[in-house]
Amino acid sequence: MDIVIRPAESDDYAAIAELSVLAYVDDGQLAEGVGGHYxxxxxxxxGRAKDASLLVAVDVDGTVLGSVAICLPGSPLAEINRPGELEFRMLAVHPDAQGRGVGRALATACVDRARELGSRAVVICTRDEVGKPAQAMYRSMGFTRIPDRDWNPIANVQLLAWELAL
Structure with a gap:
């Protein structure tokens, strides 16, 4: 694969911001009144980098293709993780780079980081109605549903919880 996963640097922040919004708009996640706030x-x-570890997927030419935030328990960005679990959020791949394995590479890097930290599990949330491709990818990686942690951050947005036991 011609993609490198590495820690994000401040020089990457503008590209991460742009690709994140583009990716979320592209798959319908900024609809239903969520757009402006989210x-x-x-x-x-x-701000995200202050509360989480950010990783980027970079093409051989240095182009930032995707990013993800890794949240430890107690982090201000953590939503559903418990002690001993690593959570990742805001995984985004630029629409032009989708289908190249970027999302899977970022998710795998999160799982690898969890193992390095001695975590017992990795947890994530996906949107119910618009997150079908992500859900399929996570299922293929061995993630299973944990419905008791599903939640609604705002009206009309259902987040489904997933876990990969390590």
């Missing part, structure tokens, strides 16, 4: 959160990469 788009602003996606654009605040510097």
């Amino acid at each position: 788009a602003a959160r996606l654009r605040d990469v510097a």
Whole structure:
């Protein structure tokens, strides 16, 4: 694969902000009144970097293709993880780079990081109605549903919880 996964640097933040919003718009996740508020959160990469470890997927020419935030328990960005679990959020791949394995490479890097930290599991959330491709990818990686942690951050947005036991 011609993709490198590495820690994000401040020089990457503008590209991460742009690709995150583009990816979320492309798959319908910024619809239903979520657009303004959540788009602003996606654009605040510097703020996200204060509360999580950011990884980027970079093409051989240096182009940032995707990113993900790794959240430890107790992190301000953590939503569903418990002690001993690593959570990742805001996994986004630029629409032009989708289908190249970028999302899987980022998710795998998160799982690898969880193993390095001695975590017992990795947890994530996906949108119910628009997250079908992501759900299929996570299932193929061995993630299983944990419905008791499903939740609604706002009206009309259902988040489904997933876990990969390590």
